[in-house]
Amino acid sequence: MKRLGLVGLLGAALLGCWEPGDAVTCFDKQYEHKGRCCNRCQPGEKLVSECNGTEHSVCTRCESGHYQQSWTKERHCAPHDICEDNAGLVVKTQGNTTHNTVCQCQSGMHCSDRSCQTCVENQPCQLGFGFVAAKAIAQMSSPCEPCAEGTFSNISSKTEPCHPWTSCEEKGLVVKVKGTNTSDVICESGRRSSISVLIPITAAVITCFVGLCLYCLVRRDSRRRVEMEIEAGKPGENLNQRPEETDDLPVQETLLGGQPVAQEDGKESRISEQERL
Ligand SMILES: *[C@@H]1O[C@H](CO)[C@@H](O)[C@H](O)[C@H]1NC(C)=O
Ligand SMILES: *[C@@H]1O[C@H](CO)[C@@H](O)[C@H](O)[C@H]1NC(C)=O
Numbered sequence: 384m385k386r387l388g389l390v391g392l393l394g395a396a397l398l399g400c401w402e403p404g405d406a407v408t409c410f411d412k413q414y415e416h417k418g419r420c421c422n423r424c425q426p427g428e429k430l431v432s433e434c435n436g437t438e439h440s441v442c443t444r445c446e447s448g449h450y451q452q453s454w455t456k457e458r459h460c461a462p463h464d465i466c467e468d469n470a471g472l473v474v475k476t477q478g479n480t481t482h483n484t485v486c487q488c489q490s491g492m493h494c495s496d497r498s499c500q501t502c503v504e505n506q507p508c509q510l511g512f513g514f515v516a517a518k519a520i521a522q523m524s525s526p527c528e529p530c531a532e533g534t535f536s537n538i539s540s541k542t543e544p545c546h547p548w549t550s551c552e553e554k555g556l557v558v559k560v561k562g563t564n565t566s567d568v569i570c571e572s573g574r575r576s577s578i579s580v581l582i583p584i585t586a587a588v589i590t591c592f593v594g595l596c597l598y599c600l601v602r603r604d605s606r607r608r609v610e611m612e613i614e615a616g617k618p619g620e621n622l623n624q625r626p627e628e629t630d631d632l633p634v635q636e637t638l639l640g641g642q643p644v645a646q647e648d649g650k651e652s653r654i655s656e657q658e659r660l
């Protein structure tokens with residue numbers, strides 16, 4: 384019951400505000416005073432006296448060092464901000480009757496916080512951070528920014544921005560070591576990579592060639608030996624095994640160091656192996 388009564392009262396009060404009647408509706412550059420519409424004072428001015436039946440509002444310019452930004456019925460202008468030297472501040476734009484003075488940090492300093500009542504000395508940008516000239520001019524925050532991907536800073540400096548990594552491609556080189564935010568890319572000659580491909584290929588070709596030559600040599604050698612064996616009058620069983628023999632031989636002898644083995648030794652070992660079989 385009590386609450387309902389309160390709501391009713393509030394509603395009535397609100398309705399009362401909206402009720403037409405004796406309330407006057409003034410233009411937006413006016414205000415209502417004692418049932419009349421008085422003119423507001425324009426920006427840069429303050430009110431001296433309200434209007435009445437015979438006179439308009441009387442306004443006057445803000446005194447020096449003061450400003451007033453809007454259409455007002457205020458009798459006072461606000462004082463300009465003072466840029467405190469010992470807070471590291473200097474005037475960015477001088478105030479006038481309509482605008483406040485704007486301060487900024489002295490060069491080499493930046494705002495200590497968002498409100499920028501005081502300034503602090505810029506620190507050198509650390510490794511991985513670069514100096515940003517635009518931020519330094521604005522003096523709104525530390526003029527350092529982390530180096531983006533593709534750039535680096537390898538020194539602690541108050542002036543050096545992040546530098547882009549060296550482009551190895553542009554120099555006709557290839558990347559040897561990837562860049563980081565604190566170090567540049569290290570390039571190396573692209574020729575070395577083609578050499579590193581050529582060397583094994585060349586080596587393989589040479590090995591094949593040498594192998595082939597050895598094979599031919601050994602084969603010719605063993606054929607001659609078989610002929611000698613026949614001449615020596617030792618045919619018989621050995622003769623039957625000749626094809627196998629000639630096939631096995633080169634492998635055995637190549638394994639013995641690739642050197643043509645003394646004929647006598649070779650013969651003996653061959654024979655002993657055959658006997659074992
Ligand atoms: C209206 O105000 C002016 C000063 O602003 C004053 O001189 C004058 O007497 C006032 N007239 C009436 C009717 O109040
Ligand atoms: C006051 O200063 C503001 C900005 O600083 C400027 O835009 C405006 O034109 C100035 N007004 C006068 C009257 O000098």
Ligand SMILES: *[C@@H]1O[C@H](CO)[C@@H](O)[C@H](O)[C@H]1NC(C)=O
Nearest residue numbers: 510511512529530563564565
């Ligand atoms: C630099 O890169 C390292 C590793 O990627 C990272 O941990 C570090 O936060 C970066 N530093 C800056 C300043 O961006």
Ligand SMILES: *[C@@H]1O[C@H](CO)[C@@H](O)[C@H](O)[C@H]1NC(C)=O
Nearest residue numbers: 536537538549565566567568
């Ligand atoms: C920083 O990098 C540049 C470019 O790679 C190099 O010339 C310089 O010697 C480096 N400085 C330091 C301190 O590492």
